[in-house]
Amino acid sequence: MQLNLKARDWHNWLSVLLVVPMLLVGFTSIFLAHKKELGLNDIDLTPYVAWLPGYGESGRRAQAPEVRSTATLTDGRVLIGTQNGLFEVVGTSAHAIPELGGDQIRDIAELPWGIVVAAKAGIWLSQDGRWQRVVAGDAWNAHRHPDGSVSVTLKDRGIVSSNDGREWSPPASLRAVLAGLPSTDMPDERVTLGKLMIDMHTGKAFLGKNAEWVWIDLLGFVWVFLGFTGLWLWWRTQTKKRDSALKRAQQAASVARITQ
Template identity: 35%
Template sequence: MSIALLIPMFIIGATAIFIAHDKSLGTQDLKLAPAMAGNAMNMKMPEVIVRDVATVGDATFIASQAGLFRMVGGFPVREPGIPKGEFRSVKADAAGTLYAAGKYGLWQRAGSGAWTQLREGDFHGLGLMPNGIVAYLKDQGTLLSSDGGKSWIEAPGFAKLGVLAAREPEAYTLQKLVMDLHTGKFFFGKSAEWIWIDILGATLLMLCLTGGWMWWRSQKQKAQPV
């Protein structure tokens, strides 16, 4: 094995393990200097994906992967008093109360303009119904609050969507099989993909370490006098 191949193999093996355990290691919350981005730093203006739009009076609010913004004089201004992370949904009820949901929880803005966090969690969807707030919370499903976000229950009827979807399974293609084999989902399921990734990462690291040791031994032997 060429010594030049050890560096990329080591990087792939180590980073695969970090990716598989990103939540437990907290890698997403660890901020690094921009200089460490190397050639991955895109010098072009980033594309901002608009997720949802809501209007309260003459104010327009925009939920995007870059955060929650308000249009002021035709120009977007970041909404203060709320996290800068991704917001996927923003809704306004008849009373003018605004709700915003995203990666850093579900938030409410009353008439005073102050934001209050109603619930922590990673929210992927939000809707206002006559009987309350309906929100989809990652790993917990669709929830309903009939008291303005103080208490939550499983939204009645929404769980049946999974039953309906199970009756209409999507076609299993060759591309899907290849992806499932590649990620380990085929062997361990979605929740345990990290086992497969750990195995591959550890294998690459072992090959790098043993390959580097063999190369070092061969160089040491060549340096010895005959």
């Protein structure tokens, strides 16, 4: 009997401890389902998360650069795009460009009017040695055209082009071609076992890409509900135990006074 009581106590206390990750999973799932609408990727918390072990000085710094793209400019400079930022080679050493620090660099293109970089955080432009992000979004590649313009592919907007790096718009010719492409010419999506597992996890396999947020929100709310109700039930149990112990102590004290 004593063993069962100890096992039950261990179960109760472990359940309380596991409520914290359960609530974190629930809340973060809901936020991730709506990160685009909430603009979560544009909120920089770097100065405030250093206390977390995974974001300490050693945790945030990559052990080795993952090179994603390179470009040799007409003036002889070499730019190297990595998983964690853009670097300029000077002599035998590489110096990080602060403005693009931590951003994932996908492609680099040099134009007569500047340097264009396609990165995870958007399209970056360098003119007169100054870097700035000119278009927000998830950019994948930068292609220079013979007429001096450049095209960049954005994940949610498709292809955009510019003649000066300041004004970006979808190229009319390509837009018309893509709009007239028959759906029968589009290849079927390849589904591997790994992709199936991910799509079942996110709900895409059941509800489709546009409605997978319903699945994620539902599961997130379930986890949050179970976490809070579990805490509430545990608190009620502890309160009842405390009240019962206090009542027994009061009764024992009353009996002791009567017998004296």
